[in-house]
Amino acid sequence: MKACVGVVGCAVAVVxxxxxxxxADGSGDPTAVKDDDGKYYDKxxxxxxxxxxDGRVDWYTYSGFVRYHSECHVCHGPNGDGSSYAPALRVxxxxxxxxxxxxxxxxxxxNVNTANANVMPAFGDNKNVMCVIDDIxxxxxARANDALGRVRPEKREDKPETAKQWATSCFGN
Numbered sequence: 001m002k003a004c005v006g007v008v009g010c011a012v013a014v015v016x017x018x019x020x021x022x023x024a025d026g027s028g029d030p031t032a033v034k035d036d037d038g039k040y041y042d043k044x045x046x047x048x049x050x051x052x053x054d055g056r057v058d059w060y061t062y063s064g065f066v067r068y069h070s071e072c073h074v075c076h077g078p079n080g081d082g083s084s085y086a087p088a089l090r091v092x093x094x095x096x097x098x099x100x101x102x103x104x105x106x107x108x109x110x111n112v113n114t115a116n117a118n119v120m121p122a123f124g125d126n127k128n129v130m131c132v133i134d135d136i137x138x139x140x141x142a143r144a145n146d147a148l149g150r151v152r153p154e155k156r157e158d159k160p161e162t163a164k165q166w167a168t169s170c171f172g173n
Contacts, residue, residue, distance in 0.1 A: 028042060039162070048141060051148065064139025065148075067135050072129075093141055106133075107124060
């Protein structure tokens, strides 16, 4: 094998040689290492998904599917696959960190040049988005890592008590 070029080239070569699969995720390794009453976190402390071999998903990933389809899919397409109007978030999360995702959703983004005039509105004051932003993120993160297919998850964990309490405090009901 030819000499590795840079750290990234060597990492890819090691993965290929060992027969593993590399996951592209802007927030790093999505493996859940902490469970806080059904909400999962990776080793960096970012929210992440937890899928089971039987196809069951954690409550927050399921909630993210529902919330994404109520608030985001009109522009970003079904299942995070993008549209002619807005980019594929499934692809964006392969390079975007959790912090950057939160910043774009809360503050919006403008990409205006001679070829494009794309504007993502700010959702920082929208409770229907910001109260469940982690849910939306973990759903898209699962899609970005091919851990979840294009359809509604058939099986899910029950809604944790902390999720019920959070909904009451955030939404006021």
